[in-house]
Amino acid sequence: MPTFVAGRYFSNQLEKLIIFSAPSGSGKTTVVKHLLEVMSNQLAFSVSATTRSPRPGELDGREYHFLSLDDFNQNVADNQFLEHEEVYAGILYGTLWSEVKKIWAEGKAVVFDVDVKGGLNLKRKFGDQALAVFLRPPSVDVLMERLTKRSTEVEHQLQERIAKANYELSFESQYDTVVVNDILEETFATCEKLVSDFIQN
Numbered sequence: 047m048p049t050f051v052a053g054r055y056f057s058n059q060l061e062k063l064i065i066f067s068a069p070s071g072s073g074k075t076t077v078v079k080h081l082l083e084v085m086s087n088q089l090a091f092s093v094s095a096t097t098r099s100p101r102p103g104e105l106d107g108r109e110y111h112f113l114s115l116d117d118f119n120q121n122v123a124d125n126q127f128l129e130h131e132e133v134y135a136g137i138l139y140g141t142l143w144s145e146v147k148k149i150w151a152e153g154k155a156v157v158f159d160v161d162v163k164g165g166l167n168l169k170r171k172f173g174d175q176a177l178a179v180f181l182r183p184p185s186v187d188v189l190m191e192r193l194t195k196r197s198t199e200v201e202h203q204l205q206e207r208i209a210k211a212n213y214e215l216s217f218e219s220q221y222d223t224v225v226v227n228d229i230l231e232e233t234f235a236t237c238e239k240l241v242s243d244f245i246q247n
């Protein structure tokens with residue numbers, strides 16, 4: 047069973063976590079997907095639970111465990127989440143302990159794509175076992191452009207995500223490291239190096 051003392055988790059130092067947080071549209075999904083492809087023997091993705099609907103192409107159990115609000119709340123009541131947040135109004139997201147334990151049992155480090163508060167909660171719980179990376183867009187204008195082009199949100203959701211971006215950007219100094227996602231190939235190389243240095247030490 048996991049051991050928490052004063053809210054911090056103590057375990058085998060080989061059990062590592064890599065957290066990516068950033069405003070929506072910064073490129074987390076793109077970067078995490080790349081790392082999972084090129085470092086598939088060392089990393090695996092923690093599939094979160096959410097109450098939002100799947101986007102076209104998303105599969106239950108792959109991008110997310112898509113849950114009803116009742117099922118999500120039942121998991122909260124059963125202490126199944128390491129952390130959970132209402133990231134957008136009425137839309138809940140949470141990290142499942144079962145995902146993390148499964149990945150560690152495979153001898154891999156766990157990669158998370160979580161919001162800024164969830165990321166910092168995980169960092170607080172796991173301390174040096176976790177590398178918390180803040181992925182920043184070159185500017186809010188570029189972020190808006192990327193989100194608009196992605197075309198996955200209806201207008202009011204898009205506005206909500208853009209409105210939240212400045213708030214989220216204010217958290218970057220609390221992260222272990224900040225990577226500006228401008229030229230994608232450079233971001234990939236920087237993140238690959240950060241992650242391999244972290245899991246080798």
Ligand code: ADP
Pocket residue numbers: 068069070071072073074075076077192193195196227228229230233
């Ligand atoms: P997030 O997961 O943070 O919401 P995504 O990975 O979905 O962000 O990226 C948002 C959009 O921006 C996607 O359409 C993606 O292809 C694009 N994108 C990501 N990184 C870059 C980059 N460095 N340059 C240009 N477009 C990018």
Ligand code: 5GP
Pocket residue numbers: 067068069070074094095098129130131133139140141142159160161162163164165
């Ligand atoms: P999206 O709906 O675009 O997939 O994700 C929206 C936001 O929710 C992103 O910032 C993403 O990182 C965050 N998110 C995804 N899973 C989790 C989770 O388990 N916990 C928290 N706190 N945030 C999450």
